[in-house]
Amino acid sequence: MEFFIAILASILSDSAPIIFASLGETLNERGGVINLSVEGTMLLSAMAGFAVAFTTESLVLGFLAAMIVGAIVASLVAFGSITLKRDQVAVGFILTLVAGDLSSFLGVPFVRVPGPQIESLPIPFLRDIPFIGPVFFERDIITYLSFALIIGMWLWFYKTQPGLQLRGIGERPEASFARGGNVKLMRYIYILLGGALIGFAGAAFSLHVKLGWSHRATAGFGWIALAIVIFGGWDPLKVAFGAYLFGALRASATTLQSSGLEVPVQVFPLLPFPLMILTLVIFNSRGLDRVLNYLPLGARRALTRLLRSNPPAALGTHFEQE
């Protein structure tokens, strides 16, 4: 039991960076813009966050710096794709390369220096709840924030009017415009917010999970965050589920490895990918629709809502109002 709790707890806190990055990307893509620069942004902000926290000895400033870096990279994506109407994928890809290299170049003085880190912060009373307490409430502020973000973003999307408008903009900008939405402005805002979250994810990496800075420290997590957004069907809860699933698979790899089992460890980090492809194939197939059609109406709608994972229809397109 102890062991199990420890594993769950480590999955939750180790997944925080991926949660922030994939939810940040979810926010962008729901608005209709792909920010492909996640990996590069995370690298640059991980470096910047660590450097600032190290020099100023303030974690808050470190995270703030990382968020600003994320927002700056995102503003380039926004400017290139919304204002200049360049291809979003191309702009994001170039930025990911540039930001990644920049992080290596600027980060040289900070490589493998020990620096500050987030302390754990158990929550009184809640921590005493059996099982739940030790798993969820003996963590740290970053992990708590990741919980809050998941729930908050879900509420924003499905319970608030601006969130509904956001979904509309990614789905059919011309119809959103017809209903009074300022498509370009909102896209800008959400890209900057999403970028800030991705930046936050970078700092969560260097100041929380994989302490310190080294060359290419994020090791492809940015790309994984992008894949998890697709896996999660652009829904905050499902994206979070995907992120935790990924975390769980990685944790099992480590555990099995330490228990001396003869399994090639490389297999586990790779597992999520075939799993994702499989889910995508199943959930987007016509076969599923046919099966669903046999169900009673209520169950069918609930399941459709749960399983449907169509990308926002206007993802990657430009909007020009007449």
Place this chain on the structure above:
Amino acid sequence: MRVELKNIHKHFGAVHANNDVTLTVEGGSIHGLLGENGAGKSTLMKVLSGYIHADGGEISLDGKKLKRFNSPADALRHGVGMLHQDPLDFPPMTLLDNFILGCDASLLQPRARAEKEFRELCQQFNFDLDTNAFVSDLTVGERQQLEIIRLLWLGARTLILDEPTTGISAPQKIKLFATLRQLAADGKSVIFVSHKLEDVEDLCHRVTVLRRGQMAGEAKSPFVTERLVQMMFGQQLNIGKRPNVELGAPVIEFDHLTLKDDRLTVPDISLSVRMGEVLALAGLEGSGQQLFLQACAGLLPPSAGQLRLNGIDLTRKPYENFLRAGIAYMPADRMKEGLVPGLSIEEHIVLAKRGKKDALIDWTRTRQTATAQITDFNIKGIPTTRVEALSGGNQQRTLLALLPPDLKLLALEHPTRGLDIESTLYIWGKLLERRKQGAAIIFASADLDEVLQYSDRILVFFGGRVIETVRSSETSVEQLGYLIGGKKQ
């Protein structure tokens, strides 16, 4: 609400889509806006509902002058709402989400209140809509109903419907008309945009007819159909006078051919077209002409029946076989389907070469051919001119120049749409030369004068069916106008 549009002008590049249009709609009435495809109806209504800004003119509501609306939302705040030809909604969302999106709530979605008022509106109009259903599962008719109650909920007092009867079933149309009558009886004004005579005559109290961006006239119910047809299509009655050409053996034969795509079925066509014959396909856009042309060209396999070319069965054979049999197809969208933007005239000549191709391109010879073709077809360009830099007329000439020499059948979609008179005449000159050499020509056109002037026979399509086959020498623009609108005399 009384709506007035005064002296509205709107240009799209060289197209004068609205030319000094003035329109008054009284409160409590249903006002028709009638005109052919491209007459400028949608443009005018987009001006009235704030989607686009007019280049000139003014709008007044209940006598109060406004320069213009800034946006659709602005128009709706003033009480003007529009239903688009393709409903502007969000298919993956639920009806309730769609209903709420765009309302003036600032933070939380007013779901409970909206749901209650949604139900009340449905009850009032006898609509059967479920707030939890997804819009993607609705028919077009139901999506219209959703938009209607949504706009009313947001305070619309003038409702514009752009071609609402395209794509809905007969019972839904009856329901829609009942709804619109009910709205007018409540004092709302309804503007009903259509190219279908029958619908306008059924429903409207008054009608304004647009032709080529200009007002062609107004009429009050009860309508005289001939007058409406005259206003829609212009007055000249043009009995075709074509040089007679001896018709030869059948080139293409259709035997109980049925064509289908996901929107339309064209059932049971039996027909043969002979050497030297010109067959025109008339009808409103999307009535089946395009499917027919694509089937002739081998791009759309028929779902039933047979198609023979020069006596050889080509039913469901690959496109290659059609090419080899001597068929050429010219699509309407020159830049999208006909030419490759970014490539030059000479590069197109290389691409279009049929038969055996060499691995290396002989540029010297290609350039000679290109120069010869450019002179022959009077194209304003040089071999290295990129096709997108050519004007519409020159693009069309380039397409013609690319056709191989000994064709048996030319299938043309709107061969002269958007071209000036000089280019039109030139292109028809070239086409008729082919016909003299024994090729058959099948073309679709929205221009009835063109149809009458150049064809021997006319197939009139309506809603996917061939409702009439007429000889061009025995019909008139007026009669064709009736037929296209779905009216047999």
